[in-house]
Amino acid sequence: MNKAPWVSYRPEIKVLDCSIRDGGLINNHLFDDKLVKAVFDTCVEAGIDYVEVGYKGDKKIFAPDKFGAWKHCNEDDLKRIVGEEERATKISVMADAEKTDYKRDILPKDQSVIDQIRVATYIHQIPTAVDMIKDASDKGYEVTANLMALSAVKDNELLEALDILSDTPASTLVIVDSFGVFYSEQIRDYAKRFLKFAKGTGKEVGIHAHNNLQLAFANTIEAIICGVNRLDATIYGIGRGAGNCPLELLLSFLRNPKFNLRAVLKCIQDHFLELRQEIEWGCLIPYLITAHFNQHPRAAIELRSSDKKDNFVEFYDRWSDA
């Protein structure tokens, strides 16, 4: 008889909800407070380890009159949502390389409710990212390094980047499948590489998957099996384009009794069904097509807001003829 390891759970696993942060890429972070508060409270109730409420976006690049509060995450806005009550759930924000005035906008930890800064970087921005990681760590935060668009990164450049990032104070190295193109074997391959660099440094490895091929959840499971302990997910899979690993599926899978699936189901019922009528995300055919051709989903996002949104064949031919 074979063993059945899946009836147990791994206590080291921590879940980060990035519903507002990644979902805000759909609508310029123009969420009302009611929704943001509902997401936050749901995550606290559901036992989620981190909630990523938004970006530390540079106001010169992202004008406050065009973007919602969660593009900048000022302390006053954060305090309105997170309240004063004690909670196990930590607050995370994302800082994009070259899109964050980090020296100014990221305050010393003792002046902020934020616990963790996640530095997102493309391969060509690594030196900037390294400086951002040091800056945030020096200011007292837990810091992660999120290496984006991995499917567009050459193997030797990845190894170089991992070598550099493993020397920084980042406590987690995150595999980011921005284009949503990876299959399980590839996730296994990346997980092994990342874990190799993390070994002996005390760093953890994380996974942020997109759902273009309906594999965000499956790839997150695959990463878990390989030893990845930091998992990104979003309520009802909200996120740019095809969206992310649905939190409700992930909690249904994780057997740690600290998690509470029911709270997430209630939030979907009360808020996300309606939200999904107002803004679009999910495994739609154009996102399968961009993933099929290993492209950023932006062309598919544009298509979906045009009058040709369901002209899949023409969209497919655009890439296959290229």
Add this chain to the structure above:
Amino acid sequence: MNKAPWVSYRPEIKVLDCSIRDGGLINNHLFDDKLVKAVFDTCVEAGIDYVEVGYKGDKKIFAPDKFGAWKHCNEDDLKRIVGEEERATKISVMADAEKTDYKRDILPKDQSVIDQIRVATYIHQIPTAVDMIKDASDKGYEVTANLMALSAVKDNELLEALDILSDTPASTLVIVDSFGVFYSEQIRDYAKRFLKFAKGTGKEVGIHAHNNLQLAFANTIEAIICGVNRLDATIYGIGRGAGNCPLELLLSFLRNPKFNLRAVLKCIQDHFLELRQEIEWGCLIPYLITAHFNQHPRAAIELRSSDKKDNFVEFYDRWSDA
């Protein structure tokens, strides 16, 4: 540097489209000929190996005035769809144990356009299924044995069933995740067991996945990796409840140049977007809930046709309180 086996393909892999057969469980197989013909022609153009157009349902159980033609698959109806042209695509039908008057309704192969009979059986119907397999094989058909609802079958009963089925003339033993509850590790476990019994018999192993946990495609890939060569899929994932492994995702993954993804995208654009407005299937929350509790999806299907269709929490509590 690690190897990248996924750039190649395995020529032994064959794909079966069961859009009309499994999709018909949503609407009593009341599809019009235009749609059935579109699915069939699409599959021929897309290089699909088998098209399963429906059931050989007993007319005493499924009255012809209440069910569409694809519940019975009379020869005249089939001929209207499949035409006279030469094609590589074979015709399959499903015969459910105890729901098929197989001695009468399955004609000798030389009187039929059908190539393959798939015998679907629950664990308690194995003796009937064995007789059906022999009957269909004697009549000249390729035959498969589809063991349904595996997540509700005890290990020792499964081993007994596989022992019996591997002694029949069935050329394929199909893993059927009727409740859509399996994760990749479990699929690996089942694939190994099935393959062990198939070894040396010349039989293949197949997979039929449901999408309750957004894992139908991922589990099909996992089965492929383990050595499973017969794959079920449906256009746009159509199928009862949460639906099946989407054919368009599967073709995007399979690298055999005989397959044509574009034809399937065109069929979705021309037919399935509209069909999805008329009848419902897909990864909706109630199907996650039944899978979470390892239940048949029928309660979720009932919920979706009631005025409480979005009351996820009450539905969840119904099971968690049980």
